[in-house]
Amino acid sequence: MPTMPALFLGHGNPVFALADNAFTRGWSAIGLALPRPSAILCVSAHWYIGETAVTAMAQPRTIHDFGGFPRELFECRYPAPGDPALAERVRALLEPVPVRLDQEWGLDHGTWAPLCKVYPQADIPVVQLSIDATGPPSFHYEVGQRLSLLRDEGVLLVGSGNVVHNLRRYAWDGSMSGPYDWALRFDTRVRELLQAGDDAALVEYEALGPDGWLAIPTPDHYLPLLPLLGARRADEPVTFPVEGFDGGSMSMLAVRLG
Secondary structure, eight states: OOOOOEEEEEOOOGGGGGOOSHHHHHHHHHHHHSOOOSEEEEEEEEEEESSOEEEOOSSOOBOOOOOSSOHHHHTOOOOOOOOHHHHHHHHHHHTTSOOEEESSOOBOHHHHHHHHHHSTTOOSOEEEEEEETTSOHHHHHHHHHHHGGGGGGTEEEEEEEOSSBOGGGOOTTSOOSSOOHHHHHHHHHHHHHHHHTOHHHHHTGGGSOHHHHHHOSSSTTTTTHHHHHHTOOTTOOEEEEEOOEETTTEEOOEEEEO
């Protein structure tokens, strides 16, 4: 079985699950370009809790963890099966880190909104791994290092967030035709560090200066990138299958490793 690539998706606005635009067409193209995985393990910005947990149910529910959007969005379902055996494998690989096998959460919109475009048939098992808010950035990188073996077992590792995510500056009225200068500079810097293989700088993102403070006012949407970096193999190619900004302050950058 070939080693699966690893993927970071800038998931952006939940309403993109209903949209046909350059970003969603890019997600669809990713699905067509990737080898078919045996399962998907997703780290979503929207399961940011004080522990490490992994969904372990056979049929995860679709979670509508947002408000103020069209009724049609709340009617969306992504009925992918779960994979309790994969959840147990994740728990074993992360030892001695305690991992709770979760039976309650399901798939939040950080997972299902992009996946409904990448794999619209919803026929590939999906498991979510939480972001442990108590761990430093290096912890999330080390999680990826431990889970890297899954790539050789046919599992697609996905991080879902945004490398620039500042909702306070987001132009909900559509008035921004392009990104803020600071957002573009930080997005460009992240790309440069990815291409240079400078994982240490990306892990210590708080030292990247004022642009980073604006781009990442809270860590939840950036941290899903770090397990992917931890799972990267030496000299793997880095490509950006989706690019651009939404609302001026949200990078839609997707990163493929391998």
